[in-house]
Amino acid sequence: MGAKEKHILKKILVVDDEEAIRFVFDLSLSEAGYDVFYAEEGEEALKILRGEDINVIFLDLNLPDMSGVELCRRIRKMKPDASIIAITGYASNFEIVECYAAGFDDYLEKPISLDLLLTSVLKAFKQVKEVAYS
Amino acid sequence: MGNIFKINYLRNILIASLALGVVLPISVILFIYPSFNRLLIKDKQDDAVSIARHLAHSVVADQTELSRESLTNEIWHDIKGPIDDFGLKKLKIFSKLGEIIFSTDPEDIGKINKKSYFNDVVAKGKIYTKVVKKNTESLENQIVSADVVETYVPVIKDNSFIGAFEIYYDITERNKGFDKLISSSSFVLIFLAATLQAMIIIVLIKTGNNILNRKQAEKSLSESEERYRTAIENSNDGVSILKGDRHSYVNQKFVDIFGYESAREIIGEPLSKNIHPDDLQRVTDFALRRQAGESVPSRYELKGIRADGEIVYIEVSVAMTTYKGEAVSLAYLRDITERKQAEEKLQAVNLELDITNQQLENTIERANQMAIEAEYAYIELNQIFNSTADGMCVIDKNFNILRINNTLSNILDIKNEAINKKCYEVLECGICQGTKCQLTKALQKDKCVEIEIEKKINDSTMMPCILSAKEFRNPEGDIVGIVVNVKDITDRKKAEEEKLSREKFQGVLETAGAVCHELNQPLQVISLSSGLLLMDLAEDNPLYANIKRINRQVDRMGDITGKLITITRYETKDYLKGKIVDIDKASMEVE
Numbered sequence: 001m002g003a004k005e006k007h008i009l010k011k012i013l014v015v016d017d018e019e020a021i022r023f024v025f026d027l028s029l030s031e032a033g034y035d036v037f038y039a040e041e042g043e044e045a046l047k048i049l050r051g052e053d054i055n056v057i058f059l060d061l062n063l064p065d066m067s068g069v070e071l072c073r074r075i076r077k078m079k080p081d082a083s084i085i086a087i088t089g090y091a092s093n094f095e096i097v098e099c100y101a102a103g104f105d106d107y108l109e110k111p112i113s114l115d116l117l118l119t120s121v122l123k124a125f126k127q128v129k130e131v132a133y134s
Numbered sequence: 135m136g137n138i139f140k141i142n143y144l145r146n147i148l149i150a151s152l153a154l155g156v157v158l159p160i161s162v163i164l165f166i167y168p169s170f171n172r173l174l175i176k177d178k179q180d181d182a183v184s185i186a187r188h189l190a191h192s193v194v195a196d197q198t199e200l201s202r203e204s205l206t207n208e209i210w211h212d213i214k215g216p217i218d219d220f221g222l223k224k225l226k227i228f229s230k231l232g233e234i235i236f237s238t239d240p241e242d243i244g245k246i247n248k249k250s251y252f253n254d255v256v257a258k259g260k261i262y263t264k265v266v267k268k269n270t271e272s273l274e275n276q277i278v279s280a281d282v283v284e285t286y287v288p289v290i291k292d293n294s295f296i297g298a299f300e301i302y303y304d305i306t307e308r309n310k311g312f313d314k315l316i317s318s319s320s321f322v323l324i325f326l327a328a329t330l331q332a333m334i335i336i337v338l339i340k341t342g343n344n345i346l347n348r349k350q351a352e353k354s355l356s357e358s359e360e361r362y363r364t365a366i367e368n369s370n371d372g373v374s375i376l377k378g379d380r381h382s383y384v385n386q387k388f389v390d391i392f393g394y395e396s397a398r399e400i401i402g403e404p405l406s407k408n409i410h411p412d413d414l415q416r417v418t419d420f421a422l423r424r425q426a427g428e429s430v431p432s433r434y435e436l437k438g439i440r441a442d443g444e445i446v447y448i449e450v451s452v453a454m455t456t457y458k459g460e461a462v463s464l465a466y467l468r469d470i471t472e473r474k475q476a477e478e479k480l481q482a483v484n485l486e487l488d489i490t491n492q493q494l495e496n497t498i499e500r501a502n503q504m505a506i507e508a509e510y511a512y513i514e515l516n517q518i519f520n521s522t523a524d525g526m527c528v529i530d531k532n533f534n535i536l537r538i539n540n541t542l543s544n545i546l547d548i549k550n551e552a553i554n555k556k557c558y559e560v561l562e563c564g565i566c567q568g569t570k571c572q573l574t575k576a577l578q579k580d581k582c583v584e585i586e587i588e589k590k591i592n593d594s595t596m597m598p599c600i601l602s603a604k605e606f607r608n609p610e611g612d613i614v615g616i617v618v619n620v621k622d623i624t625d626r627k628k629a630e631e632e633k634l635s636r637e638k639f640q641g642v643l644e645t646a647g648a649v650c651h652e653l654n655q656p657l658q659v660i661s662l663s664s665g666l667l668l669m670d671l672a673e674d675n676p677l678y679a680n681i682k683r684i685n686r687q688v689d690r691m692g693d694i695t696g697k698l699i700t701i702t703r704y705e706t707k708d709y710l711k712g713k714i715v716d717i718d719k720a721s722m723e724v725e
Contacts, residue, residue, distance in 0.1 A: 018655055020655070020656070020659045021655060021658055021659060023659075024658065024659050024662035024663055024666075025662065027662070027663075027666060028662045028665070028666055031666060031669070062651070088651075088654075089650055089651040089652070089653075089654030089655050089658070089695075090647045090648075090650035090651040090654065090695075090699055109654070109692075109696060109699070110654035110655065110657065110658040110692075111654055111657035111658040111660070111661040111662075111688060111689075111691070111692045111695075112658060112661065112662070113661055113662075113665060113685075113689065114661070114662055114665030114666060114668075114669070115665070117662065
């Protein structure tokens with residue numbers, strides 16, 4: 001595995017407006033060996049993505065400046081091959097459908113266990129890798 | 135033939151011709167023939183005189199009177215010669231006393247003529263002649279054997295009668311010839327006369343007929359002219375004869391129409407005198423072109439001007455004719471001013487009538503339309519009345535049901551038996567005939583009254599409904615009854631309950647959502663944090679079990695919030711003295 005490849009498979013962006021959530025996500029993913037970037041709101045997330053080659057992104061659907069769905073659409077335009085996972089404390093079936101329509105690859109309901117989180121990350125990076133080498 | 139007698143001069147001609155036809159032969163017989171005869175006799179008389187004078191020379195000589203003795207043989211011989219030469223039938227010589235002293239018939243000698251004519255005429259020196267027909271007596275009463283002219287010629291010497299000659303000329307043959315000639319001539323003459331007479335009669339007849347026909351024609355013409363003249367003069371229409379563009383004749387009516395005193399004021403005047411400038415050019419053009427033989431309208435109307443300047447409307451009928459040998463226009467004029475005015479009035483009246491008729495038609499049409507619309511409206515209203523979802527009935531002021539629609543009939547399960555029944559017997563609102571009776575209030579108030587009631591429709595079912603009542607007025611505005619509307623609000627009630635239930639459910643969902651969202655956030659932190667702690671602790675660590683317990687309860691709380699998110703219906707369970715949402719049932723999928 002090359003440095004770039006290792007690099008690609010390590011970076012994760014977590015976007016959530018609640019600091020405690022960002023902290024535990026950061027802690028959980030860092031302990032697992034990932035490089036975690038985090039943003040409090042959508043514009044900040046986009047700015048990070050413009051500067052960093054990050055292809056796994058966890059988005060909270062309820063952000064202060066824009067909805068997670070809108071952010072997903074914009075990220076999808078920037079990074080068509082990225083793996084974007086929605087995380088939310090509450091969403092109806094309609095919103096779930098909207099998420100997939102907006103371009104989310106997966107959807108996780110809080111509270112997400114550590115095992116589930118790490119499993120989702122692995123799955124996301126596997127998807128990214130498959131796309132990179134396709 | 136009779137026509138001849140009708141015409142005086144023809145009759146006279148006929149009479150004259152007949153007279154001539156009669157007179158001519160008669161004249162021939164009575165005058166010409168006798169004249170010829172007299173002429174002949176005169177001729178013979180003259181001959182006799184000549185002979186007598188000739189003989190006198192010999193016989194008289196120197197004698198102073200004639201006697202037998204004076205007639206010598208020599209004289210006898212001298213006499214015989216002329217007798218033969220002249221072809222005398224007989225010759226006698228008389229003495230002045232009337233004695234026959236010589237005669238070619240010796241038997242006569244010595245006889246004496248004592249006739250008066252001898253003494254009164256001959257002896258007076260006058261010649262006396264007589265024509266004696268054959269076998270008739272002569273002047274001397276002797277039967278003659280031939281037609282003779284017996285002439286006595288006195289011998290006068292020294293103004294004294296000395297004797298006379300009597301000469302007999304035989305004119306038998308001459309008479310025969312003369313008679314034959316006369317007969318022939320007469321026959322021819324008579325034939326010619328008759329022929330001429332016949333021709334004259336024929337001509338007269340024809341002439342008479344022609345004359346009579348002509349007279350008849352003239353009379354007819356005259357009568358016709360007279361009639362026409364009378365007709366024209368007394369015509370109710372004006373008549374004018376135009377030569378060129380000027381009047382050469384107008385009748386009295388024309389004068390009257392245009393208000394003049396007499397025809398003299400118009401005759402010779404141009405058309406412009408009587409015709410309004412508006413029509414002058416047209417009418418003048420018509421007249422001139424008509425007289426030139428062109429085809430122009432023969433009937434038209436024009437505007438005329440009376441003597442006083444007033445306008446008069448004229449209807450003109452014009453024809454070409456000849457008058458005194460010249461082509462002229464013969465115009466008949468009728469004053470149609472009154473008619474025009476009447477027409478205008480009539481037109482105005484007709485227009486008004488048309489307008490009125492149109493208005494009437496429109497009104498009738500509207501009325502018909504309204505009737506149709508009313509009928510349609512009735513049908514429509516009846517259909518609406520009977521098809522409306524609400525029960526309706528009409529009640530009179532005495533609370534008798536007058537009409538009831540199908541909906542109410544179905545609700546109450548009655549139909550025609552409700553008609554004329556009291557409303558409180560049929561509707562049974564539960565508030566009937568009391569102070570709460572809405573129908574009574576409707577009669578009293580000028581507004582709709584409404585109340586929600588429950589109507590018992592069978593032994594077990596109560597139907598919630600709204601009963602509204604409004605006074606019903608006739609076209610004059612008087613209250614004649616009440617219109618009652620019974621609205622079944624069962625479905626509405628049910629809908630309201632359902633809505634309330636949905637609202638409750640919505641509240642539950644929203645609350646659940648809020649709870650989920652808010653709880654999940656800290657639960658997430660706890661979950662990952664406890665998870666991280668478990669990763670760092672060995673299982674035999676005394677803290678491991680407690681943290682594990684924490685982790686499991688977080689998962690359990692996550693399940694609970696997960697169920698809250700998936701609530702699909704409103705389900706409750708008893709809790710103490712009230713009810714709480716049964717999360718399990720509410721989130722369970724309906725089988």
